Amino acid sequence: MTTDLAPAPVAVSRPRLLAAATGIVAALAFFAAAELGALVLGGAGSPLVAVGSAVIDLAPPGAKDLMVTLFGTGDKVALFVLMVVIVAVVSAGAGILERARPPFGALVFAVGGVLSLLAVTTRSGSGTLDGAPSVLGVAAAVIVLRLLTARLRRWESAAAVPSAAPRPASAERRAFLVWGVTAAAVAVVVGGASRLGTAAAQATAAARRAVRLPAPATTAPAVPAGASLDVEGITPYVTPNSDFYRIDTALRVPSVDTADWKLRIHGAVDHEVELTWDDLLALPLEEHHATLSCVSNEVGGDLIGTALWLGYPIRKLLERAGPHASADMVLSRSIDGFTAGTPLDVLQDAGTAALLAVGMNGEPLPPEHGFPVRMVVPGLFGYVSATKWVTELEVTRFADAQGYWTPRGWSERGPVKLESRIDTPRAGATVDAGSTVAIAGVAWQPHTGVKGVQVRVGDGAWEEATLADSVSADTWRQWVYRWTPTKGSHRIQVRAVSADGEVQTSVERPPAPNGASGWHTVEVRAA
Structure with missing residues (x-):
């Protein structure tokens, strides 16, 4: 006689504690994503720094004095530890709330993100993109929180009604633990490394702000x-x-x-x-x-x-x-x-x-x-x-x-080639027929210099453009050619002439191995 032995269900022990853990892991994900974003921005927009600075700025004088009295020069470390404890408690509560009444736990992180966004964007000298790390952090936290909460619910359901579950409770438990531990480990590694990199970038920015360059012994000629x-x-x-x-x-x-x-x-x-x-x-x-x-x-x-x-x-x-x-x-x-x-x-x-x-x-x-x-x-x-x-x-x-x-695969020596560029009108632009249109741009061959620029419309003759002045041969020169277009499509080309008489080549070559060449060409329409 054969007896089928079903696997014993694995009960969920202390589900509220596990839910609290999902909230803390989500907070770590917020930290990791936000610090990674701040690192990409060169150290700007770190919520950790911004919130800490905001707390210091908003704290009443008595609180600041108390922190200094209790911790002396370690007051900033004490503040950081206190912030970590508060964030951990709030995040744990958010995890419990998300399990019991979704999506209110996710809303807690959204509110926290708004507060960190305000702290970042109201700091002196904040830039347009400085709020991006906070937004990125909220997105990561909500995704991790909802994912882990869903895994926890599957485990609870499988343990409560084994016969109705698509997978045994033991498998759901393993899935929850693997996802949770992996998310926490990745967040700690990424967040820690990013924070170190961000701190270094901020230190460099502070060092740069402290630099006072001496007056030059030899000044450059004024730009004419x-x-x-x-x-x-x-x-x-x-x-x-x-x-x-x-x-x-x-x-x-x-x-x-x-x-x-x-x-x-x-x-x-x-x-x-x-x-x-x-x-x-x-x-x-x-x-x-x-x-x-x-x-x-x-x-x-x-x-x-x-x-x-x-x-x-x-x-x-x-x-x-x-x-x-x-x-x-x-x-x-x-x-x-x-x-x-x-x-x-x-x-x-x-x-x-x-x-x-x-x-x-x-x-x-x-x-x-x-x-x-x-x-x-x-x-x-x-x-x-x-x-x-x-x-x-x-x-x-x-x-x-x-x-x-x-x-x-690039050449061992790389002298800059004689080049020119049309800045206006742009390729695909529409200009007014019968009006005077400025075809203009820049031309360069640093160290040699440019003495002429020529423009051709369609298959017409090359016409001399008017050259602007320059400080020296080491800089590019602006140029302009005044053109009165007729209706229709027109091809515009430009070429430069160097100070030593070389005419820019029409031979088209890619950048590799020693720089691109050819005439810059744009197509425009006159209407």
Whole structure:
């Protein structure tokens, strides 16, 4: 005789306690998602910091005095612990409420998110996107809370009525525990790592705010009034820091304390040179306008910008080190491991304003643009010259070392090509037939300079555009051509002429391996 033995039901022990645990795990998910969002924003919008600061600001003087009396210099730690306890209690209550009366538990987290959003957005200096981490945190918390609560209910149902459950209670219990433990572990790891990264970013921002750059020993010539054309839609002559393109290999912007920063010049040199931040600022710094561009820039692309840079000539630092006669390359290294191979003769050229830069457009370098120190070398693409967060200059040879991008298929040397771009009218635009239309844009070949720009409409003749002034050959030049269109579709092309007479090539090439080429072309319609 055969007897079927059904698995014994697994009762849910202390369901309210488990529900409370789901609320705490949801709170951890809020923390993890919000801190990850704050990290992506460069340390801005952290609810943890904003709420703590709001509590300090709103606390009555008596409470502040009591905290200092009880905990002394540990008052901030005590406040943090108190906040954790309060959040844990409220989150546990939200978990119990969600199990008993959904969706009220989720609403508790929504209210908490609104409070953290207010704390973040009302802080002095908050930006437009600073509230995003709070929103992201609420979404993560609600999703985790509802998911775990649903798993807990399945376990309770399977334990209460085993015959009606699609799976045994033991399986539902395992599923609940696996989901809960996994969510908690991921939240702790992601949240903790993000908080460390956010704290480092905030420390860097604070260090940058404390920097007072010295006045330059050599100031840049003033930008002439004629360098900027009064044409709507044209690119500004000097690019604001907030609009300057950013292309690098850093997944997260490195946080570098000026007190710890050092530059080491070594390799094939007579004397190794080491420079601290204070050493660098004590040197006679120079200002220079320069246009930088990325080798990945497509024809007509916007991975290019012009700024006023403050720094010290790299050639003078190399003079201290005394490069060997056999050397022909300087391998610069960033704190994040990126490397770039720059021709030694370019860095030694007295006519090239290659700088170890500390300032950009009148302020310390923004973190995403290399704070505290980066390289700026007019005339070379950034992948072989513009190392951000630079810490090393190794004098060597192209035969013995390679920069980051060279073994990945890019050329070992990257001189900027002669290029031009139409900023207005945009491709696909409709203009008024019979009116005067400004065709305008920028043209560049840093270090060589541009002496002419020509525009062609359809298959007509190339016409000379009017060039704006410039500070030097190291910057781009604005240009404009006045055109009276007839009705219909029109193709507009532009090409530049360099200061040494070279005419921009029509041969179309992609960015790899050493920069794109071809004439920028737009199609517009006149009606």
